[in-house]
Amino acid sequence: NAGVMQNPRHLVRRRGQEARLRCSPMKGHSHVYWYRQLPEEGLKFMVYLQKENIIDESGMPKERFSAEFPKEGPSILRIQQVVRGDSAAYFCASSPDGRAYEQYFGPGTRLTVT
Amino acid sequence: GNSVTQMEGPVTLSEEAFLTINCTYTATGYPSLFWYVQYPGEGLQLLLKATKADDKGSNKGFEATYRKETTSFHLEKGSVQVSDSAVYFCALVGGSQGNLIFGKGTKLSVKP
Numbered sequence: 438n439a440g441v442m443q444n445p446r447h448l449v450r451r452r453g454q455e456a457r458l459r460c461s462p463m464k465g466h467s468h469v470y471w472y473r474q475l476p477e478e479g480l481k482f483m484v485y486l487q488k489e490n491i492i493d494e495s496g497m498p499k500e501r502f503s504a505e506f507p508k509e510g511p512s513i514l515r516i517q518q519v520v521r522g523d524s525a526a527y528f529c530a531s532s533p534d535g536r537a538y539e540q541y542f543g544p545g546t547r548l549t550v551t
Numbered sequence: 552g553n554s555v556t557q558m559e560g561p562v563t564l565s566e567e568a569f570l571t572i573n574c575t576y577t578a579t580g581y582p583s584l585f586w587y588v589q590y591p592g593e594g595l596q597l598l599l600k601a602t603k604a605d606d607k608g609s610n611k612g613f614e615a616t617y618r619k620e621t622t623s624f625h626l627e628k629g630s631v632q633v634s635d636s637a638v639y640f641c642a643l644v645g646g647s648q649g650n651l652i653f654g655k656g657t658k659l660s661v662k663p
Contacts, residue, residue: 441594443594468649470649470650470651472651472653477655478655479555479640479653479654479655479656480595480640480651480653481653482645482650482651482652485648485649485650492648493646493648493650495646496650528594528595530595530651532649537644537648537649538583538585538600538602538644538649538651539597540597540649540651541597542587542594542595542596543594544592544593544594545594
């Protein structure tokens with residue numbers, strides 16, 4: 438059973454470009470969480486999604502950031518008009534139904550904005 | 552709001568030394584508590600958990616006890632190995648939806 442997959446592992450964008458980060462949850466998992474890890478910081482919750490629904494986006498910046506988890510395909514975290522402060526590692530986690538605390542993490546995408 | 556505070560690193564130990572990484576929390580009620588480990592270049596892996604007061608989580612020689620009187624969940628291992636070198640994160644369930652709140656992480660380096 439493959440683990441949580443994230444791609445790309447490394448992404449370099451220039452200021453003002455768009456960044457699209459992908460996350461494929463573990464097979465059978467329908468809950469996806471996105472976290473951001475800034476340098477020298479712990480992980481911060483961004484958004485929680487189920488298939489076709491955003492359940493909790495209380496950790497998402499109000500502008501430029503959006504997330505989706507379509508019926509088919511991976512979850513996408515999209516950052517428009519990136520700025521240097523967006524440089525961070527972005528981690529996705531998935532969990533099975535009924536066990537939200539049992540989160541399995543992907544290897545992360547390291548975004549660098551130049 | 553809920554929060555987690557863990558000791559700052561880095562922590563450098565010799566092989567077979569005793570390890571303690573302190574973690575304290577602030578929370579409403581009694582949330583489930585976790586330790587995650589992150590090896591270089593990898594994602595986080597759940598190391599152990601405790602879901603109620605006085606529970607002891609254990610895995611791979613690591614232990615942590617949920618202490619509500621001191622609001623702590625300190626990670627311990629009696630004899631560390633070089634392969635334990637990693638960053639360790641203490642976390643709790645932050646909300647009803649299951650999102651996790653993490654400490655800043657403690658980097659452990661074990662020397663042969």
